[in-house]
Amino acid sequence: MRRIQDAVKEAGMFVVLGYSERDGASLYMAQSFISPEGEIVHHRRKIKPTHVERTLWGDGQADSLNLLRYYEYSQRVQIHVASWPAEFEMPDPEKQSWLYHETGEASYRASQFMAIEGQTFVLVASQIITEANLEKNNLVGNHVTKAPGGGFSMIFGPDGKALCDPVGVGKEAVLNADIDLRDIDYAKTFIDTVGHYARPDLLSLMVNPEAAKHVTTMK
Structure with missing residues (x-):
């Protein structure tokens, strides 16, 4: 580090x-x-690893709560960086049953919706898989993995608009966009999830910002 x-x-x-x-x-x-x-x-740290991730990675604690969506919006986030693993299109159902929300297209749409919901710029950085690292990642013979592939990087504006041209799903690249943080104000005139669109009298979020400890020293 x-x-x-x-x-x-x-x-x-x-x-x-x-x-x-x-x-x-x-x-x-x-x-x-x-x-x-x-x-x-x-x-x-990721609060709750997803699906098979749980077999390897542990749960994050309360000190990582700041990037849960609603809590993050309440902190007036301006630029959110979305880090994604390589994900692919739906495989042939005859070879492998699969869920749509585990595809690159679904994660791309989820990132775009976060930009809309949070009125924030979202930088989507996704991993790719190449032929050379299939074996290293134990993915040889996998019916889901396509190599080269897995990428869906993009930059979204606070209204959800794409701000750069997409790149090939298996191509390493640097995406660029000029952004104006004042565009957030315009987006919020239409949608403001934790502002004038909120109804705290009906629905609110309670947060514990203190991380739990395995051992507490008595004083």
């Missing part, structure tokens, strides 16, 4: 990095937000 931080500082970029983090004997699906100065300014 220190080498990555040094590289980020040298490049003068703001980086959101997704990776598997080991803490003690557990693995977590993690994101670190690294400033152009090379400092980790924010860190989170």
